[in-house]
Amino acid sequence: MKVVKFGGSSLASGKQLEKVMNIIKADSDRRIVIVSAPGKRNADDSKVTDQLIAFAKAVIAGDPYESIQASILSRYQEIADELNIQSDVMEKIHTHFRKLLATSFRSPALLEDAFKASGEDNHAKLIAAYFNESGLPARYVSPKEAGIYVTSQPGNASILPESYNYLFHLRDNEEVLVIPGFFGYNENEEIITFSRGGSDITGAIVANGVKAELYENFTDVDAIYAANPNHIDNPEKIYHLTYSEMRELSYSGFSVFHDEALQPAFSASVPVHVKNTNRPDGKGTLITRTRPKTNRILSGIASSSGFASIHITKYLMNREVGFIRKLAQIFEELGLSIEHIPSGVDDMTIVMRRNQLTPGKQAALLYRLQNELKADDVHMEANLCLIMLVGEGMVASVGTTARATQALADAGINLNMITQGSSEISIMFGIEEEKEATAVKVIYDAFFNE
Known part of the structure; x- marks a missing residue:
């Protein structure tokens, strides 16, 4: 059937x-x-x-x-x-x-x-x-x-x-x-x-x-x-x-x-x-579930705009017990979902879909993050595009990220964010929305038009 x-x-x-x-x-x-x-x-x-x-x-x-x-x-x-x-x-x-x-x-x-x-x-x-x-x-x-x-x-x-x-x-x-x-x-x-x-x-x-x-x-x-x-x-x-x-x-x-x-x-x-x-x-x-192996490192390159990133900085954030829980609770109480959370020692970025935010909800979110987390700084960048490189071939390949970032650098495109999934079959870049078409093209050329 x-x-x-x-x-x-x-x-x-x-x-x-x-x-x-x-x-x-x-x-x-x-x-x-x-x-x-x-x-x-x-x-x-x-x-x-x-x-x-x-x-x-x-x-x-x-x-x-x-x-x-x-x-x-x-x-x-x-x-x-x-x-x-x-x-x-x-x-x-x-x-x-x-x-x-x-x-x-x-x-x-x-x-x-x-x-x-x-x-x-x-x-x-x-x-x-x-x-x-x-x-x-x-x-x-x-x-x-x-x-x-x-x-x-x-x-x-x-x-x-x-x-x-x-x-x-x-x-x-x-x-x-x-x-x-x-x-x-x-x-x-x-x-x-x-x-x-x-x-x-x-x-x-x-x-x-x-x-x-x-x-x-x-x-x-x-x-x-x-x-x-x-x-x-x-x-x-x-x-x-x-x-x-x-x-x-x-x-x-x-x-x-x-x-x-x-x-x-x-x-x-x-x-x-x-x-x-x-x-x-x-x-x-x-x-x-599985597929035959090929010589291609990447299977595809996808892009999606309409994201926002909220950057939170707080000294010794890494040692504060319950910090992530308090942050997640604020998002939950405002009815907001989180897409990605790349982080450093004293800073963290929350990536979310921008269409969730009304002006009032955006103001409430930033206020609560600043005050309830007692953050040193909280600010938002609204026009974020995510570029996703996907392929099972990345698991066994060296230099995939370097190749992609070099292509972006040569095109004068700055990276706002970079993260790799634990499965190692995807790498995600965050860039300005206006650079989306150019970014996809230069990465495609680097991997498919060698």
Whole structure:
């Protein structure tokens, strides 16, 4: 059995859905399909999920929403018309939104999650109807029926361990099952979504639960590239990665695959194959526990902006018992997460995602760090970009860091921070955001264009 997930661009139009159906028909082992909401058809188009978020916010604020709702419904209608779908699926979609608007939610966050999830949910119903009318026996399965139960953090759900046992029953079906991605149900049977792009997570969870032989993730690129094509012209394709390498690259900016989606597949040793919906016979990128060794030191170079660094200096910090605990408690009480903590003897840097900080929360954080830790100095740098060098080949190589830092030095790029993971398969540099594209290019040239 193979679990197959299709992203929004793969499902954006009737023409794309025809490709999807042909992919499923081409392999009888492809028996469970996880779908996203319709994505962009072109650069100027809107994703249905973005429209649904605007719809929810308008409802919460009491603003007019009719035009947004009409635009969303027209996207599904256009796909149905393009495929000449004759079933009553569009009436079901209209009914879904009427019920959604009539529902009373316990909080605005739960309302927004329910609205966002309707993008995948309604598309799954439409796709199942299309498959059936095209001679491919299929059935829509809701996450509740499948057994996808999650924690109660709106917009940031985590799967409950017992869900993996519930999901195993999906193996017993002969027809193709179409399951909406991106959301599950909590213990109160309320809809809770994963973080944005979470259909990848649903696919990996289902692949784990049914003990699939392969999890195929179809998107709009031929393979995962060694660097961002926006920064590098024609970067090399990566045809084989380990779970650990992909996890590091996804975290650091590779948007092809959600950074939380690998763990469910990894824990069940399910191989992941990233492929192109528009060229399904291509080689793609295989992600497994181990991979054959190559001459390449690095597998990829990723970058991600939007970070802030908070520098704390205090004499004899290293001898103060409980210093880290007090610091972490301040972050916890303010509802802030920490990404990295490189440190010295008398100083420490806290790296965090900048989008967590409102002006008020930033002021409270800096004040509390200064006063409660009795620090000599606390200051923040807001425009930090993280560059991640990733590769299993670094474990047995000498001089990787020197090679990369020399390339940055020759380009006049100053390092704000440097750290290496304990696994030795990644090195991370912190630089100014405005230098991101140049930094990626010079490091890529140093390792891939020797």
